[in-house]
Structures are given as structure tokens and as C-alpha cells.
Amino acid sequence: MRLKLSNDTNPLLNTVTAYGDGYIEVNRARFEHAVAFGPEGEIGHWPVASADEITTELLRQAAGLRQAATDPMAFLDADESSAIRPPNAPEVLLVGTGPRQRFLHPSILQPLLRIGIGVETMDTQAAARTYNILMAEGRRVVVALLPA
Incomplete structure (x- = not known):
């Protein structure tokens, strides 16, 4: 199955343009491995x-x-309120887990949630569509997609 998304893409922003069995297409370039990217910058191989x-x-x-x-002893002075989101951090990280939604264990998500980064897991098709919407709204979003 192949699903082509909108023809209207901004050439300056990374946009998911299609996806199908075993691949993801970003800016009309086909990837058959997991990728991670934001609206600007490189589309990186996600191992x-x-x-x-x-x-x-x-x-x-x-x-x-x-x-x-x-500092290995910093935990002595730290509390939940001391976690600060780095200036380069996205508001939300979308994780496309392949053809089916797979939830990640809370202990995996907690370090990102603690610094104010929302993490949403969904199937890859839903993550691709959600990314395109949030990116078009100008949100600070990053997506990591496993091929569907």
C-alpha cells in the first residue's frame, strides 16, 4: 500500500510526502530504514x-x-523542578512505531518528559500525518519513524 500525502510542500521544510510498506518518503526522497528529523536540517538515519x-x-x-x-553527585541537590528543557529541544517528539502503535515503557519516556519534551507514540502513518500538521503550524516538533 502506498499513500501519497499533499502535493503542496514547502521546499524549505522537511515534509513527509508519502509512505508505504517498508518505506517512508520525505521531500520525495525514499527511505527504507528508520529516520528522525525536524522541520529543518538533515533527515538522519535512526538506528x-x-x-x-x-x-x-x-x-x-x-x-x-x-x-x-x-556531576555524579548532582542528584543530591536535584529535585523534579530542577529539570530544564535545553534551548535546542523540541516541544514534542513523535515516535512512529511501524505498522502498529507500540507503547514505550514509562521509564524510557520519563527523562524527556522531565525536561518538558512531550513524547507521543503512534503507528508510523499517524505519526507522519501528525508531524506534517504540527510542522505546518510552526510547532517545534521532531519525528522518529520506523518504516510501516
């Missing part, structure tokens, strides 16, 4: 083959977050 492989670090990578060096 995930199935939803079972998704870790917090892979979500951080998809969101474009760098692992900050931390």
Missing part, C-alpha cells in the same frame, strides 16, 4: 529496526539532544 529496540538514549538522539556531562 532502530523495531520498537523493542527504542531506548531513552535513542529518543534523545532523535530529538537532537546532546547528553550533558553531569
